[in-house]
Amino acid sequence: MPTVASPAASARAVEIIGVPLDLGASRRGVDMGPSAMRLSSLVRHLERLGCAVRDTGNVPVPDRAALPPVPGAFLQAITAVCADLARRTADAVRAGITPLVLGGDHSLAAGSVAGTATALHERGQRLGLIWLDAHADLNTPDTSLSGNVHGMPVAHLLGLGDPRLASLSHATPAVRPEHLVYVGLRDLDDAEKACIRQLGIRAFTMRDIDERGLRAVMDDAVTIATTGTGGVHLSCDADWVDPQEAPGVGTPVRGGATLREAHLAMEIIHDAGALLAMDLVEINPILDAGNATAELAAELIASAFGRHIL
Template identity: 50%
Template sequence: MERNVRILGAPTDYGANRRGVDMGPSAIRYGGLTAQLEAAGATVTDAGDLTVPHHATRDADAGADNAKHIQEVEEVCTSLANAVADALAEGTTPLALGGDHSIAIGSMVGSARDADIGVIWFDAHGDFNTPSTSPSGNVHGMPLAAALGVGDFEGVEWANADGLSEENVAIVGLRDVDDNETAAIHDSDVTAYTMSEIDEYGITEITKDALDVVTSGTDGFHVSLDLDWLDPREAPGVGTPVRGGATYREAHAAMELVAASGEMRSMELVEVNPVLDEHNETAALATELAASAFGKRIL
């Protein structure tokens, strides 16, 4: 299905514990994103980057210890939510480029404005912490909990995606989850698939099951693709690499199934850190996976 795609850059690292991920949008663009999307049959408009607080004015100790730089995260996510909602209202598919994974709060809030959505979350991590449970205070480990209004995020208007329910969320590829997150995920109606389950059943079966979850009774779904979902041998340029992740072909197979569903509403690519990358390899891979999600196929 041909799409009009609007690229939205969110060059932030406020939610992360390592600098450099704010350069992710530039690296992904440089990696050939527009060309890859056009090869998939998409018409592409690049809306540029959101305006974010400059690093020179950033206080290294800003915000509470248990939710670092939360004010900056709120500012960026509010802007991104409006941009995503505007893109959808104008008949285009928003593709947000991070930046760290905290930007997903804005993507989900915007995508869920005036719609019931599902979310498929490709990630090594659960991102289901809250300020009360996070061992680091880094907000990039909290976006799913924030959008779902879990714990401290209950009733936090800017962070809650009103059209998103736990039963329409599927996390695919978990392999590094905090104890508190494990308990919270088990206590929720979120569906989670570990890498062990992918090993046992295969990426195709798992992704099909996940797509059933996120499309059941929804108006479409949002795709959140953290590049640390892949094995570090495939994607070395990420801030929190964990061995044992998805392979190159597994990742493409999953994105091809996303495209085949025809129900993707919005997408984001996050956690590409060119400072840690090798010859922009991870950013280039992000562009390839985006193209697969938007319909590029081998034949």
């Protein structure tokens, strides 16, 4: 069946920004995620929707072998990458362009979301954040059991954790707890559970999706992220989808979203008409088969940007 572009998609300018970052993860390979996405059908899907696509290349990321073997070196390097990315996403949103950030590990969202928040802050508005992920990524350097920074971006966007990484946005904090919503959680540390309860963050687990259905959960998520905000940043970790559908991820957790649930979530976000920026992260081609996960990600992005079945 042919793809039909919606009017909103036809007028959309999209800037692809690659972030080959693997410093936040212990498992190697996600630095090749942007290349895998570029080899997929992503641009073709977006152009068929009428989007004007411009690929601005990759944010420079230092080689981990070149970093000094001292405590905090990775965090400092990630902060520098995120600061660069924040400038790029802010510039795009200011210009009315939708930044599409391809990762790389999820620590990059501390920069991409901060940039979108900065652009809205300049308009006197706050940012809504929808976080599709198996994990909450809500640890700080003090609470993390692994020390991996890709498990910390949300904490820093809320103004917690390392002051340098938490202050990349002109908005303070980049995201307020009442404007953040999780969808698809199923693997959390005890400290993250406590933080969610303490801050009153809305978090929909896979049990919520099982019991209520994806439609009801996503309707609530969109309402939370759009109430009192100027728009939504969507940050999607490929591992929110079940590993049977998305095997090429570094931290797979069984029991995730099905293929149709994942597409429906994206379609609902598009229909809300509030999407300002999007991340698609944590694709690891080393663990994939025939670039299948990157192709799935390209199709999900297309749904978020307006592709419909009919």
